[in-house]
Amino acid sequence: MVTIDDFASPVRPTWCTGCGNFAIWNAVKRALAQVGLAPHQVMLVSGIGCGSKLPDYTHANGYMTLHGRTVPVATGVRLANHGLRVLCTHGDGDAYAEGLGHMLHAARRNIGLVDIIQDNRIYGLTKGQYSPTSDRGRVSKTSPWGAFELPVNPIALALAAGATFVARSWSGDLNHLTATIVRALGHRGYALIDVFQPCVTFNRQNSYDFYRPRVYNLQDDPDYDVTDRMAAFARALEWGDRIPIGVFYQVEDRPAYEEQVPALKAGPLAPRPVEKLRPEQVQRLLEEFL
Amino acid sequence: MQTVDDLIIRIGGEAGMGLESSGVGFAQALVRGGLHVFGLPDYHSRIRGGHNFFSVRIARRPLYSHTEPVHLLLALDPETVRRHIGAVVPGGAVVYDEKDGLPDIPRRTDVGYFSIPLAKLAEEAGGSAIMRNTLVFAVAAGLIGFDPTYIESVARDNFARKGPAVVDANLRVIQAGVEASRPFQADFPFRMEAVPDAPRRLLLNGNQAFAMGALAGGCRFVSGYPMTPGSPVLEWMAAHAAEYGVVTLQVEDEIAALCMAIGAGYAGVRAMAPTSGGGFSLMVEALGLAGMTEVPVVVYEAQRPGPSTGLATRTEQGDLLFVLHASQGEFPRIILAPGTVEQAFEAGWRAFNFAERYQCPVIVLSDHYLATSVRDVVPEDLNLDAVVIDRGELLTEADLDRLEGEYRRHAFTESGISPRAIPGHPKAVYASSSDEHDEYGHIYEDAENRRRMQEKRMRKLETARSEMRLPTAYGAADPDLTFIAWGSTYGPMREAVDRLNGQGVRARMLHFTDIWPVPQDVEKLLVGETIAVENNYSGQFADLLRMATGHTVSRRILKWDGRPLSPEYITHHVSRFT
Ligand SMILES: Cc1ncc(C[n+]2csc(CCOP(=O)(O)OP(=O)(O)O)c2C)c(N)n1
Numbered sequence: 038m039v040t041i042d043d044f045a046s047p048v049r050p051t052w053c054t055g056c057g058n059f060a061i062w063n064a065v066k067r068a069l070a071q072v073g074l075a076p077h078q079v080m081l082v083s084g085i086g087c088g089s090k091l092p093d094y095t096h097a098n099g100y101m102t103l104h105g106r107t108v109p110v111a112t113g114v115r116l117a118n119h120g121l122r123v124l125c126t127h128g129d130g131d132a133y134a135e136g137l138g139h140m141l142h143a144a145r146r147n148i149g150l151v152d153i154i155q156d157n158r159i160y161g162l163t164k165g166q167y168s169p170t171s172d173r174g175r176v177s178k179t180s181p182w183g184a185f186e187l188p189v190n191p192i193a194l195a196l197a198a199g200a201t202f203v204a205r206s207w208s209g210d211l212n213h214l215t216a217t218i219v220r221a222l223g224h225r226g227y228a229l230i231d232v233f234q235p236c237v238t239f240n241r242q243n244s245y246d247f248y249r250p251r252v253y254n255l256q257d258d259p260d261y262d263v264t265d266r267m268a269a270f271a272r273a274l275e276w277g278d279r280i281p282i283g284v285f286y287q288v289e290d291r292p293a294y295e296e297q298v299p300a301l302k303a304g305p306l307a308p309r310p311v312e313k314l315r316p317e318q319v320q321r322l323l324e325e326f327l
Numbered sequence: 328m329q330t331v332d333d334l335i336i337r338i339g340g341e342a343g344m345g346l347e348s349s350g351v352g353f354a355q356a357l358v359r360g361g362l363h364v365f366g367l368p369d370y371h372s373r374i375r376g377g378h379n380f381f382s383v384r385i386a387r388r389p390l391y392s393h394t395e396p397v398h399l400l401l402a403l404d405p406e407t408v409r410r411h412i413g414a415v416v417p418g419g420a421v422v423y424d425e426k427d428g429l430p431d432i433p434r435r436t437d438v439g440y441f442s443i444p445l446a447k448l449a450e451e452a453g454g455s456a457i458m459r460n461t462l463v464f465a466v467a468a469g470l471i472g473f474d475p476t477y478i479e480s481v482a483r484d485n486f487a488r489k490g491p492a493v494v495d496a497n498l499r500v501i502q503a504g505v506e507a508s509r510p511f512q513a514d515f516p517f518r519m520e521a522v523p524d525a526p527r528r529l530l531l532n533g534n535q536a537f538a539m540g541a542l543a544g545g546c547r548f549v550s551g552y553p554m555t556p557g558s559p560v561l562e563w564m565a566a567h568a569a570e571y572g573v574v575t576l577q578v579e580d581e582i583a584a585l586c587m588a589i590g591a592g593y594a595g596v597r598a599m600a601p602t603s604g605g606g607f608s609l610m611v612e613a614l615g616l617a618g619m620t621e622v623p624v625v626v627y628e629a630q631r632p633g634p635s636t637g638l639a640t641r642t643e644q645g646d647l648l649f650v651l652h653a654s655q656g657e658f659p660r661i662i663l664a665p666g667t668v669e670q671a672f673e674a675g676w677r678a679f680n681f682a683e684r685y686q687c688p689v690i691v692l693s694d695h696y697l698a699t700s701v702r703d704v705v706p707e708d709l710n711l712d713a714v715v716i717d718r719g720e721l722l723t724e725a726d727l728d729r730l731e732g733e734y735r736r737h738a739f740t741e742s743g744i745s746p747r748a749i750p751g752h753p754k755a756v757y758a759s760s761s762d763e764h765d766e767y768g769h770i771y772e773d774a775e776n777r778r779r780m781q782e783k784r785m786r787k788l789e790t791a792r793s794e795m796r797l798p799t800a801y802g803a804a805d806p807d808l809t810f811i812a813w814g815s816t817y818g819p820m821r822e823a824v825d826r827l828n829g830q831g832v833r834a835r836m837l838h839f840t841d842i843w844p845v846p847q848d849v850e851k852l853l854v855g856e857t858i859a860v861e862n863n864y865s866g867q868f869a870d871l872l873r874m875a876t877g878h879t880v881s882r883r884i885l886k887w888d889g890r891p892l893s894p895e896y897i898t899h900h901v902s903r904f905t
C-alpha cells in the first residue's frame with residue numbers, strides 16, 4: 038500500500054509560513070497515495086518559481102525544468118513513457134505567461150497530463166511583480182500605476198482550446214483539493230486544475246480570507262452537468278462575490294493523444310530495448326532509394 | 328560525336344512545374360543505367376512562379392560535387408534561357424518549347440537551339456501539358472544517347488501507386504520525348520551512354536541519409552516545427568513512424584520541439600529535434616536545460632543564410648559559432664558536421680551514441696546544400712551493419728535491482744559521466760533540476776558543490792575529446808597548400824584538390840566532421856600554408872581553430888551569396904594568390 042510517508046523527501050520546503058503551496062504539496066501526496074501510485078510510478082514536472090520547487094520536496098520522480106516550459110517537457114516524458122503518470126506543478130507566471138501557448142496546445146492535443154497551476158496571482162520567486170492572473174488595476178513593483186491589462190481566464194481559455202477536464206480548487210480546502218487531483222488522475226486526457234494559492238508575502242489581497250467567503254463548489258449543485266460545455270463557459274465567467282470551484286467540465290469522449298500514436302500501441306517506448314534494425318528492415322529502407 | 332566524361336544537364340522553369348521531382352526521377356534513371364550523378368536543386372521560397380532550376384551532373388566515376396558549366400539546358404520557359412545561356416559550353420544546346428519561340432533573346436552561334444513543341448506533345452501523348460517535365464528529360468536522354476528504358480522503369484515505380492493509366496500515360500510521354508529528340512541528335516555532340524550491368528546504387532540527399540542513420544541508430548522520438556531545410560527529416564521520420572515504432576509530432580514551436588525531445592530523452596528514449604537556424608534560435612534556452620540536467624538529446628540544424636529569415640531556400644555555413652556558444656553559461660555539447668551523404672548517415676547514429684555516452688546535447692550541423700543535393704552511393708557506403716548502438720553508462724534493470732543506498736543521478740566521477748537510471752525503477756527515484764543541484768539532483772547553492780558540479784560536467788568534454796575524429800586528409804601527401812574544410816564543403820573542396828593536383832599544385836584537403844570538442848592533437852596536422860574554405864562571410868571555423876589550437880590560417884576562401892562553393896570558385900581564388 039502506498040502512503041503519504043512514501044513521498045517524504047529529506048529536503049525541507051523553503052516556502053514562507055502560511056504559503057498556499059503547503060496545501061497543494063500535501064494534496065498531491067495524499068492524492069497519489071489514495072490512488073495507489075508509488076513514487077517511481079509518477080513524474081512530477083515543474084518549471085521555475087516558488088511553486089515549481091514542489092518536486093524537490095517530494096520523494097518521487099521529478100524534473101524541474103525551465104520557466105514556462107513545464108508542459109512541453111512533461112509531454113515528452115509522457116510520450117516516451119506513458120507507463121508513468123505525469124503531473125505538472127507550476128505557477129501562474131510559468132503556466133499563463135511564458136507557458137500559455139503550450140497550455141492551449143496541450144489542451145487541444147489532449148495529452149495525458151494532470152496540470153496543476155499554483156495560481157497565487159503574483160510572481161513569488163522574483164519578489165512581487167504582477168502576473169497574468171493579477172486583477173486589472175493591481176499595483177506591484179512593475180505596475181506602479183495599477184495593471185492596465187485584464188487578467189487571463191484560464192478556465193475559459195482551457196475550455197476554448199478543447200480541454201477535456203477543467204477544474205479549479207484552492208489551498209484553503211485540502212479535502213476538495215485532494216479529491217480534485219484524485220479525479221484528474223482518473224482522467225484519460227489533459228486535465229487542468231487551477232488552484233488559488235494564497236501568497237502571504239507578496240499578495241495580501243488574494244488571501245485565505247478573500248477566498249473563503251467567496252468560493253462555492255459547483256458539485257454542490259446536483260443539477261450542474263460537467264459534460265455541458267456552454268454551462269462550463271458560463272461558470273468560467275462568474276467572478277466577484279461568488280467564485281465557483283470544482284470540476285467545470287469533464288468529458289471522456291476524446292482519446293488521449295498518446296492513445297492515437299501508432300508507435301505507442303505496443304506499450305510505452307522507454308522500457309523497450311534500443312536495438313539495431315533487422316536485416317529485412319535494412320533491406321526495405323535501402324530499396325526506397327534504388 | 329564525343330563521349331564525354333562529365334556532362335551537366337540543367338532544367339529550368341517556374342516553381343510548380345515539378346522540376347525537382349522530375350529531375351530526381353531522371354537522376355534515378357541515370358543511376359539505374361550505371362552512371363554516377365550529383366543533383367542540385369536551386370529554388371526560391373515561393374510556391375508558384377519565380378525561377379527555379381535543377382542541375383544533374385553525370386559521369387562514369389563517382390561524383391562529390393556540382394560544377395558550373397552546362398552542356399544541355401532544358402528550358403521550360405524563356406527566363407531559363409535568359410539566365411543560363413551564359414553557362415552553356417560551346418557545342419552545347421538549349422531545348423526550348425516551340426510555343427515560347429524566344430523572339431527577343433539574343434542567340435549564341437556556338438550553341439544549338441532545339442525547338443520542340445514540349446507542351447503540345449505532352450498533352451497529346453499523356454493528356455496533360457504539365458508532363459512536359461518528363462517529356463523534356465526523355466528528349467535529353469535521346470540527345471545524349473542514354474537508353475530510355477531506365478527512365479521508363481523509374482516512371483513505372485514512381486507512378487505505380489497512381490494506377491496503370493497514369494503509368495501508361497508517362498510511358499507514352501517518354502516515347503514521344505525520345506522521338507522528338509531524333510531530328511536533333513546529330514547536332515548535339517555529347518554522349519553519355521548507360522553502363523549496363525553496373526552494380527545497383529542508391530540515390531539520396533543529406534536529409535534522407537541523416538534521417539535513415541538516426542532511425543538505424545535507435546532514434547524513436549522526433550518533435551519539430553516545419554522550417555526549410557530541416558523539416559524533411561521530420562517528414563521522413565513521420566512516414567516511417569508506424570513501421571519502426573517512432574513517435575513523431577509537429578508541435579507549436581521550436582521551444583516546445585526541443586523541450587519535448589528533452590523530456591523524452593530524460594525518460595530514456597533516443598530523441599531529436601530537427602530544425603534550421605531560426606528554429607534553433609528558439610531552442611537556445613532548452614539546450615542549456617539539457618546541458619545542466621545532463622539529458623541526452625540530438626538537434627539537427629540544417630543551416631540556411633541568415634540573419635533572420637535570410638534566404639529560406641539557400642545555403643550557408645553561418646551558424647557554427649552560434650550553435651557552439653548558444654545558451655547561457657558553460658556546458659558540454661558535441662557538434663558534428665557531416666559533409667557527404669555517407670557522413671550524414673553516420674552522423675545520424677553517432678550523434679545518439681555521443682548524446683547517451685556523454686549525457687549532453689549533440690548538434691548535427693548540416694546545411695541546405697548537403698540537405699537537398701542528391702548523390703549516388705553503393706548500398707555498402709550506408710553501412711547499416713557498422714551501426715553501433717552504445718547507450719553509455721546506462722544502468723540496467725539488474726544494476727538497479729542491486730543498487731545500495733540512495734541513487735545519485737549526478738554522482739561525481741572521474742570521467743564526469745554519472746551512471747544514468749531511466750526513471751521508473753523503485754530504487755532510482757530522483758528529480759533533477761535546471762537549478763544547480765547536488766549529486767542527487769536537489770537544488771543546492773553551496774559554492775564548493777557548484778565548483779565540483781561544474782567541473783564534473785565540463786570534464787565530460789575532455790573525455791569526449793579523445794573520441795572525436797581527426798579530419799580526413801585528401802590529396803597530396805606532401806602538400807604546398809593545405810585546405811581546411813568542414814561540413815558540406817567536402818565535395819567542392821575535394822574536386823578542387825583534384826584539379827589543382829592535376830595542374831601541378833600539390834594540394835591537400837583536411838576535412839572536419841567532428842567539430843566540437845576539437846579533436847585531440849589536431850594542431851599536429853595544421854602545418855605550413857593553410858587555407859580555410861568556408862561557405863560564410865567570416866571564416867568561423869578558422870576562428871574556432873585559432874581559439875582552440877592557436878593555429879592561424881594563412882588565407883580564407885569564403886562565399887556568402889547563399890549559393891554553394893563550387894570547385895571552380897575555389898580554384899579561381901587559389902589562382903589569384905599562387
Ligand atoms: C526565461 C526566464 N525568464 C524569467 C525567469 C525569472 N523567473 C523565475 S520565477 C518567475 C516568475 C514566478 O512566478 P510564477 O510562475 O507565478 O511562480 P511563483 O513564484 O509565483 O510560484 C520568473 C519571471 C526565468 N527563470 N526564466
Ligand code: SF4
Binds near residue numbers: 239
Ligand atoms: S513568496 Fe509567496 S508563493 Fe513564494 S513561498 Fe512565500 S508565500 Fe509562497
Ligand SMILES: [Mg+2]
Binds near residue numbers: 157160168
Ligand atoms: Mg505565481
